[in-house]
Ligand SMILES: NC(=O)c1ccc[n+]([C@@H]2O[C@H](COP(=O)([O-])OP(=O)(O)OC[C@H]3O[C@@H](n4cnc5c(N)ncnc54)[C@H](O)[C@@H]3O)[C@@H](O)[C@H]2O)c1
């Protein structure tokens with residue numbers, strides 16, 4: 220008997236796969252023998268997660284050839300150099316094309332293991348076992364993989380869909396509070412862009428989520444995965460609606476870049492970025508001030524920042540935002556809200572509105 224509470228299917232024709240959500244899944248031998256028919260598996264993890272969960276997972280994987288590579292922990296290690304260690308292990312262990320790379324960890328491990336799986340022998344099977352809330356609701360689903368370059372985050376990568384995502388909500392019990400909140404930022408994002416009722420549910424259940432109550436966490440993970448699955452199925456390669464998932468991210472990436480990798484967590488930068496995108500949406504007349512205030516209150520209630528760091532200026536924001544991957548023909552593409560639950564992508568806005576928005580959102584309004 221397996222402990223799967225929910226299965227969310229991601230519908231991508233021959234690349235379709237299930238997202239399995241439940242409690243105790245990391246130790247669930249029957250799940251792994253049913254859903255992961257691979258004989259030779261390389262588990263990629265990191266120094267923090269491996270001591271917590273690797274033994275349990277290996278026991279559940281049972282009687283097959285399982286090797287491991289344990290990477291250093293941190294966004295600053297999401298590089299080609301560190302990823303080479305995965306290739307070294309695959310080559311030294313004579314892994315064939317029928318092997319499987321399994322990511323056990325947060326988004327950093329998942330993005331690197333996924334990119335290694337995308338390129339090793341031009342592509343081998345890949346399974347995600349995400350252990351942070353952010354990875355469970357966002358980075359493990361959808362097939363974006365990659366590493367950072369000194370000149371830009373996630374600039375080198377590939378689309379490579381996993382063959383399954385196994386989400387054990389119990390892993391969240393060891394997650395640091397700040398990381399839990401960072402994951403909540405992406406969950407709140409799904410409410411803003413797609414589901415006003417879910418946003419209201421989040422408002423009502425935020426304290427249970429922060430207290431790591433399992434039924435609420437499981438519901439939030441499931442609903443988030445459903446929304447991400449629906450958007451990715453509609454637009455796997457980001458020609459259209461998938462861009463909605465970048466709500467708050469163009470502002471957020473500017474914050475992350477200005478602070479150096481790792482000082483502001485991705486979810487924290489996205490939280491402040493979403494506050495700025497809400498403010499911009501109001502400036503364009505689409506949201507009213509009550510809706511913006513409500514949005515900021517939800518973000519704050521998850522212990523997330525609603526303002527960028529004080530040393531940033533309007534000019535640094537504009538400069539960093541115009542370097543973002545999402546710039547098209549010289550215009551910064553912004554994901555904004557026509558209403559709560561209804562996102563759009565816009566390049567057609569008055570630049571003065573953007574500068575005024577940034578100025579308004581900076582902690583010191585004179586910057
Ligand atoms: N591929 C995508 O679509 C996508 C989407 C969003 C973010 N990302 C990427 O994901 C990364 C961020 O992911 P993240 O927030 O998971 O960060 P992370 O992978 O750095 O994990 C955060 C921290 O939590 C630790 N950790 C992980 N699981 C734990 C557990 N169960 N208990 C205790 N500690 C645990 C990690 O070792 C790390 O120190 C970024 O590199 C970002 O670019 C990718």
Ligand SMILES: [Zn+2]
Nearest residue numbers: 405468485489
């Ligand atoms: Zn994100």
